[in-house]
Amino acid sequence: MNQQFLLPNRPLTVAILGSSGAVGKELLALLEERSFPIERLILLASHRSAGEVQNFCGKKLIVQETTQESFKNVDLVLASAGGSISRKWKDTIKREGAVMIDNSSAYRMDENVPLVVPEVNPADLSKxxxxxxxxxxxTILLALVLSPLNRHIPIKRIVVSTYQSASGAGALAMEELEKLSQEVLDGKTPKSKVLPYSLAFNLFLHNSPLQSNNYCEEEMKMVNETRKILGAPELPLTATCVRVPVLRAHSEAVNIEFEKPFPVKEAYEILEFAPGVELLEDFEKNRFPMPQDVTGRDPISVGRIREDISNPNALELWLCGDQIRKGAALNAVQIAELLLPRKS
Structure with a gap:
């Protein structure tokens, strides 16, 4: 990669914007776990979280309120505080010369902003x-599976249904699921404040705003982002997204139609060696990936790969992945790692 797109060749000053949230805390843990080259780490959040203390590499760091001065002399900003916050601080970050890796939806469909899954389209970083x-x-979880299969036999159409845990709505939604589940067990009527409906022993269609085509925003994110990542702007894809009473890790049922029959054996051979993917299945015991298999882990688990009995050119499969980890924080850190100068 051209040097002008890389981070400086020295220990870096890194800021986590939104450090008090579930993804922000996971970013903190991953930077330590993966020995990212940091000289100074700055934890930023709103005034409500300022003063919190978090641990990093044996040191206690105090969360600071985000201000215009927060990004001075910063090399890298890992932003995970929501679209409005990313839009608010983007120009300031750019003016200070830092690289911003944004976990919000604010700029994903901007044609001038690369949308990257490192295992799938790392070359886009050069833009x-x-x-x-x-x-x-x-989208990240889906793209990890689609990309290696699509390289073997082009994909013609995708139908996906997602089963999304409370973690996708943040730390407060996770806390609420635990609280309301106990209330149900205690014989009380749960009343949700974070999500529009209680997830305790319940599920509902994803609560993101409905669009003019009657798909919700979350479903259209999957459609549009998958097309951009795979470089296939016309790829037919339809999605139904559901919130389910799982604390952490998302699941997806995926039907993939190819241009010609795709032997199941070949799909296994490809996915067995696909980066970021692991196979987990036992047909004799009817045992396939579950959220608890991937919680706190990097790979996404894929199983129950089978021919679609209604379409000779289609495969069905099931996958699970940790939404906070590979679905958010890990992917961002992996992007940052690709921007580090290569050791000669």
């Missing part, structure tokens, strides 16, 4: 102008 978008969580 960045100081801002890189992290895809939606369900």
């Amino acid at each position: 960045h102008k100081g801002l890189i978008s992290n895809p939606n969580c369900t």
